Amino acid sequence: MLRVAELIRHASAQLLARGEINDPLLEKHVVTVSRVTMSPDLKLATIYVMPLGGADEPEVLKALDRHKKFLRGELAQRINLKFAPEVRFRIDDSFDNVSRIDALLNSEKVRRDLESSGAPDDEQQEDGAA
Numbered sequence: 001m002l003r004v005a006e007l008i009r010h011a012s013a014q015l016l017a018r019g020e021i022n023d024p025l026l027e028k029h030v031v032t033v034s035r036v037t038m039s040p041d042l043k044l045a046t047i048y049v050m051p052l053g054g055a056d057e058p059e060v061l062k063a064l065d066r067h068k069k070f071l072r073g074e075l076a077q078r079i080n081l082k083f084a085p086e087v088r089f090r091i092d093d094s095f096d097n098v099s100r101i102d103a104l105l106n107s108e109k110v111r112r113d114l115e116s117s118g119a120p121d122d123e124q125q126e127d128g129a130a
Helices: 002-017 024-028 057-066 068-078 094-105 108-129
Strands: 031-038 044-051 086-091
Touching: 002 031, 002 044, 002 068, 024 057, 044 057, 057 068, 057 086, 068 086
Parallel strands: 044 086
Antiparallel strands: 031 044
8 A cells, every 4th residue: 555655646746746737726836745545445545735835725626626537547557556546635734733843842841841851861861871
């Protein structure tokens, strides 16, 4: 499943990067294909995408859904599988999660806690390593 998902990710990213989909909205946006998940029977591929800067997410999803049949056909030609998987598109929210976690780790409260507990941990690690 992981190998097929990675093949589909590469092929769909190439299709979007090279502008092989004739849609004015998709031509205006740079769309990143961050990951692909496959169903256990390999008949459904969920492609997680993110437009650059997160702009016009709903419109980009609608545009990709309009070209779903074309994308499925192109993927079938590029990837040698018994069945061409159905594709569906979702916005990848992992970018939002990463930025939220990064903001939490850089907050003053966490920084203060790390600074106050950082020195004793370093001494304990040195004692244990010796």
